[in-house]
Amino acid sequence: MTRKIWAALFALCLLGMLAGCSKKENTNEEQGTSPTSEVKPAATSTPIDPATAASVSGTVTFGGAAPKGQKIDMSQDAACKGNNMAETIVADGGKLANVFVYVKEGVGDRTFDVPKDSVTIDQKGCQYHPHVLGVMTGQNIEIRNDDETTHNIHPTPKDNREWNESQPPKAAALEKNFAREEIMLPVKCNQHPWMKMYLNVVKTPFFAVTGADGKYEIKGLPPGDYTLAFVQEKLGEQTQKVTLAAKDSKTVDQGFKQ
Amino acid sequence: MPPRQPAGCRRYTDLSRELFLQRIALPYNRAHHRFAVFTGCVTFLLIVAGALVTSNDAGLSVPDWPTSFGSLYKIPHLVGGVRFEHTHRMIAQFVGFLTIILAIWTWRADPRRWMKYLGITALGLVIAQGVLGGLTVLFYLPPAISSAHAALAQTFFCVTVLIAVFTGRRWVEETPRTECDERRPSLFTLVLLSIFVLYVQLIFGAMFRHHGLSWWPHVLNAATVATVLSWTAIRALSQYSRIDAVRRPAITMLSLMIGQLCLGFVAFLTRVAWGHDAVQPELPMVISTVAHVAVGALLLATTAVLAVQVWRHVPVALAERVPGREGKPVAA
Helix, strand or coil, X not given: CHXXXXXXXXXXXXXXHHHHHHHHHCHHHHHCCCCCCCCCCCCCCCCCCCCCCEEEEEEEEEECCCCCCCECCCCCCCCCCCCCEXXXXXXXXXXXXXXXXXXXXXXXXXXXXXXXXXXXXXXXCCEEEXXXXXXXXXXXXXXXXXXXXXXXXXXXXXXXCCCCEEECCCCCXXXXXXXXXXXXXXXXXXXXXXXXXXXXXXXXXXXXXXXXXXXXXEEEECCEEEEEEEEECCCEEEEEEEEECCCCEEECCEEEEC | CCCCCCHHXXXXXXXXXXXXXXXXXXXXXXXXXXXXXXXXXXXXXXXXXXXXXXXXXXXXXXXXXXXXXCECCCCCCCCHHHHHHHXXXXXXXXXXXXXXXXXXXXXXXXXXXXHHHHHHHHHHHHHHHHHHHHHXXXXXXXXXXXXHHHHHHHHHHHHHXXXXXXXXXXXXXXXXCCCCECCCCCHHHHHHHXXXXXXXXXXXXXXXXXXXXXXHHHHHHHHXXXXXXXXXXXHHHHHHCCCHHHHHHHHHHHHHHHHHHHHHHHHHHHHHHCCCCCCCCCHXXXXXXXXXXXXXXXXXXXXXXXXXXXXXXXXXXXXXXXXXXXXXXXXX
């Protein structure tokens, strides 16, 4: 009798462990990438004829009533005196901000030079500015702290190297880059747990982030068939196909619903 | 006339008597016992501080280890997550210091050899715990290491509580009142089973808190824990309620288990049902999850105490086997 009870409990526990673990193990497969995959060195960039370059622009909207903004409690740190509203979904007048728009498919094997200019992440009022940022693989990111308190910057990537560094007030800017493509890579500050932002690392320069008016524009695309992806941190990804002829300037709008 | 005991149990009680005679020579050391109790209390405080770190998502607010922001002794500005993480580190250092003293004191003052080894075990555990705490920071909170850190914390707490029990006046001076256990499974088996399911529950809970596992294994196993612990407590209270040393921890275990189930339900609501979209750790979630961890630690320690008291007071009757005519063993 005792043996049977022991065996049943052991089997139950083992089953629970296996089932619980299996969900976590699938995460890398779902991404379709291997975190240990080697990054191939960038080949020489393929020139695009500016005379035929096309562009795509549009507006991203949010259908239905905009969710009520979530208030942040910054009382943990007296030096935090910023806008205390979370930026999870910012939809003013139905226009959705902070949507990362990029060319997901259609560029083929083209390669592009990494821009020499850095992009900036500013920590101000204990919030990250901007909340969503796009960069190319290998592009320099300058991280500044304009607050009178120490922050730590902690990206939690799936495919890139993780790091966690603190940055005291008035410290020199941190300079970082990411080697692999990764969409909606979360960056957080463990000192101020409400501080979150998302980095989007792509291999092409064909990306944009919607502003407060929900608008975006991607320029300099060679003629071709493309898949545009619209990614929002909470609402997920939506795609649209678009065909661009030489010098085309097409409008592709996208709507999200909760 | 007392009931006749089986041979195995009789032998056991004879052994207890011998142990009692040896125990006469063992003086109760009040200072040592109080120090052990103090170490146990500070360890409990450390578990609460550690739970606060996890619930406030402050585990990496101090990015380096063993230093804190590059210094071994400077106290950083205690704001935001640093307040939780650095306080946890300071209490941990204090517990490490107390454990060193406790181990040395036990080694020198306690004549029981196994107690000397228990003191050294406590020291080994606290060192391993410190290393795991450091590794979890250096490797950015991997679920396996963070969960091991959480499980070892409660193991260490149990050891400090047991040292406090073993150095207590009752344990040292009292003549154990023994009653033989002839039922199967024995109460001792049930208590060991309780510890096992509690450990599994602890690991499931820690893995969920550290994002290594979904919530449902922990919730499902709660039913197993409730069943096994209730069975154990009911058996202890229905059969051995006359033995204070067994009755008290059994009642405490049952009460803590009921409280823990309620806290688990509240923690589930505040974290999983209502808090999954929260922009930052919210106070109801922090309070309920920290209380759930703290009561869980008390529950495990109480079950460990019940185990040693059952081992001492309720010896298992061993059926004597003699060869039969066919050469097969038969119960005497």
